[in-house]
Amino acid sequence: MNQTYGIVGVTAVILATVLVGALGLRVSRTTSDFYVASRTVAPHLNAFAVSGEYLSAASFLGVAGLVLAQGADMLWLPIGYTAGFLVLLLFVAAPLRRSGAYTLPDFAEARLESRAVRRVAGVLVVGIGWLYLLPQLRGAGLTLRLLTGAPGWLGGLVVAAVVTVAVAAGGMRSVTFVQAFQYWLKLTALLVPVVFLLLAWRADHAPAPAWDDRPVFHRATEVRVDRPLTLTVREPVRVTVSGTVDGRPAHGTSLRLGEGRHRIGADTTVRFPAGAHVPLPDRAPDRTAPSSWAEPLSPDRERHSLYATYGRILATFLGTMGLPHVVVRFYTNPDGRAARRTTVSVLGLLGAFYLLVPLYGVLGRLYAPDLLLTGDTDAAVLVLPQRLIGGVAGDLLGALVAGGACAAFLSTACGLTMSVAGVLGQDVLPGLGIRHFRLATLAAIAVPAAAAAVVGDLPVADAVGLAFAVSASSFCPLLVLGIWWRGLTPPGATAGLLLGGGSALTAVTATIAGGARSGRLHTLLAWPAVWSVPVGFAAMVLISLATRDRVPPGTATTMARLHLPEPTPTPRPGPATT
């Protein structure tokens, strides 16, 4: 990829973000402004902002990468990312807005009248936020590495710095404008290139990709290997190599790679002929992350994939409502009805975006199967314009896509940092106002930035799924039971949060740390939602029933507040306010 265009694209997005954020700063004065934009955001603007914030690196880069690697099964992720908002709409949106709380811990305290529940919820918000920030920063590192050749950790650091400035300076008001702007940027950045990509694909006689475990180079492809790599070649293939293969240096020489394992040295370019099978990387035993995620279907995966599919469905359907950066946006709606209308608009906006994403995955399978070899499947969206179109047009479209990717991780990282900092600032550091919020912002982003530099490669879409799983097993029970069941008690809620959220968090941490790399245990731990969501619900219900005398005294009042429509605050014609 021509680096200049890409760098210009990314720089433009970063500058625009800071600029739009600075404009917002001029209007955000009071603390209320700072946190929830004084609740004057209109449903449509708010829907753009929610969608802009929600469409993360996982949606923009990760889904296409996973479709490339594993095929149509991965389409469950975007379905779940969208359906999560429907579930949120059905059970949570309006009551949550009517509760008048800023954050999930606020809701927990308002509903259950307990500081202890609030503290547990706070810890979980920070945990989920950090889990979700991690892949964003990794996506940032990947994008900037492809664009500039800079090491991955540097990209994460740059994004962390921009986010800190944008969030600490402007707060929610400016973030609202930034997010709304970035939704349209992201949609454009996928929509425009895909038109040209499809035209190029048609001009290439519209080939259909194969989804077995032996992808083929559709065209002669030059693969650049940055890190040393061990491959398994299953059919002898004649390649042109510059660099080192099996310890021997080569300079543009033609080599025959026989059947078996081959070691490719760092900074080596290998050119494969059209029609050759893509050799797949060996999973090195010392890898820190379960890299099997980015591999095509293996028999082992196939056996567990139905369970994994349901794990994804459950986590994303139920987890969306508990994502801290999503929930915080509902407080910016003027009232409960506006919150519902915002959510319906979001369903449409997300659907429009996710219609485009699979196309990139399919085209990536055809024209960029070498990403399976290097393990950078998340880069599929970024490399396609250059591969399929090439020339200046390819460079320009590549810059557009890079800018969109940049918007994706920036917006989500902004929103997450905002809400994690909000919880840190209010619950961990003593609440003294805006100064502490800025301090908390630093803490909110520094931890995942450090972790992103340490933790190995997780495909971003599945890493995000881990955050969804924790959220689905902790906050989903809290919100659904808290809103719809009078019998919920503080001990019940605490037990549910700790058992459901805690077990999911443990499973997820074990997965990230690479505890179990394959087999049944890995599957159970990597997609915990199937068992941890029932655990969370059961714990909350059973412990609440056992502690019936602890039902908060204000439950009836709170329920009325959650469910009855607001008295119309603005003068509106009609006899509504008698």
Add this chain to the structure above:
Amino acid sequence: MGAESVPRREVVTGREETVTGRPPRPFGGTTAARPEPSSHPRPDPRLRRLMRRQLRAALIATALLALPLGLLPVLLRTLPLAGAAPRVPPAVWLLLGVAPYPALLAIGAWYVRRAERNETDTAAGAPAERP
């Protein structure tokens, strides 16, 4: 009109001075104080009815969402359509890549209309029409 007895919605933040557990006022303190919880001693039958109706609407919508989508993975696995076959038929791509999104939007729009009607009905025959 059932809403006038409802306390005004207030901003809730975590401040150390909360002793009663009641949500305190925000830092800015721009809003009025909340009425005491005791102003609403017993569950309101109208509220119960509204909650039941809202929950029913939500559960119907959930069924519309969960039944087709929940069965789809099993169906795709059982029918010899998708599987590990090298060529994934276009029907599968359409079913997973396109069809769910209009359906989700339609279910959402239906639910919002239903929920707003429930709320309007609860407001004791005072239809609060919105443009």
